[in-house]
Amino acid sequence: GENVEQHPSTLSVQEGDSAVIKCTYSDSASNYFPWYKQELGKRPQLIIDIRSNVGEKKDQRIAVTLNKTAKHFSLHITETQPEDSAVYFCAAPYTGRRALTFGSGTRLQVQP
Amino acid sequence: DGGITQSPKYLFRKEGQNVTLSCEQNLNHDAMYWYRQDPGQGLRLIYYSQIVNDFQKGDIAEGYSVSREKKESFPLTVTSAQKNPTAFYLCASSMGVADYNEQFFGPGTRLTVL
Numbered sequence: 001g002e003n004v005e006q007h008p009s010t011l012s013v014q015e016g017d018s019a020v021i022k023c024t025y026s027d028s029a030s031n032y033f034p035w036y037k038q039e040l041g042k043r044p045q046l047i048i049d050i051r052s053n054v055g056e057k058k059d060q061r062i063a064v065t066l067n068k069t070a071k072h073f074s075l076h077i078t079e080t081q082p083e084d085s086a087v088y089f090c091a092a093p094y095t096g097r098r099a100l101t102f103g104s105g106t107r108l109q110v111q112p
Numbered sequence: 113d114g115g116i117t118q119s120p121k122y123l124f125r126k127e128g129q130n131v132t133l134s135c136e137q138n139l140n141h142d143a144m145y146w147y148r149q150d151p152g153q154g155l156r157l158i159y160y161s162q163i164v165n166d167f168q169k170g171d172i173a174e175g176y177s178v179s180r181e182k183k184e185s186f187p188l189t190v191t192s193a194q195k196n197p198t199a200f201y202l203c204a205s206s207m208g209v210a211d212y213n214e215q216f217f218g219p220g221t222r223l224t225v226l
């Protein structure tokens with residue numbers, strides 16, 4: 001199976017600061033690591049993902065880093081804005097299932 | 113927000129009743145999933161289906177049942193055997209089974225047991 005742990009559960013930052021959310025996973029065979037954003041009352045949406053053949057991927061103000069040796073991956077948001085306020089979920093494959101295991105989520109609050 | 117829809121948006125059930133949640137997608141995706149979301153617990157997998165007429169149990173399948181008779185439809189039945197069914201239910205779909213791909217989520221159904 002797969003066990004995904006996500007930290008912190010809540011994160012409050014000032015507008016313009018950076019935010020970092022970390023996830024660890026247990027299955028060394030995992031090779032796909034997505035991050036989803038869920039705004040209040042809305043459905044989760046993919047914001048960025050990374051596959052195990054790369055160590056970092058960027059998309060404007062967001063980036064994901066992967067350390068396969070340590071089995072952890074992180075979401076980095078720079079120059080945070082109030083519209084970044086949401087719950088963020090990481091996920092990793094559940095070996096043998098063709099499905100994802102999700103972390104417990106991080107509630108990010110960006111203070112204006 | 114089109115592509116994958118769920119109905120109803122809100123559902124109220126009396127104890128002892130079975131209810132069925134609808135999930136439809138027009139994305140031609142092979143795989144479909146059902147998740148339960150409770151506060152502070154993230155998304156927990158109930159059932160998933162990689163192909164028509166086949167489905168697999170997830171982490172919390174007890175008290176739930178599904179069917180996959182058509183590619184575009186994956187209804188979830190919450191039975192009276194589910195001890196604590198009040199939750200937010202999310203359906204998702206993704207492309208074929210060859211590799212992991214983005215999951216697209218529906219808008220969700222909030223189920224309340226009275």
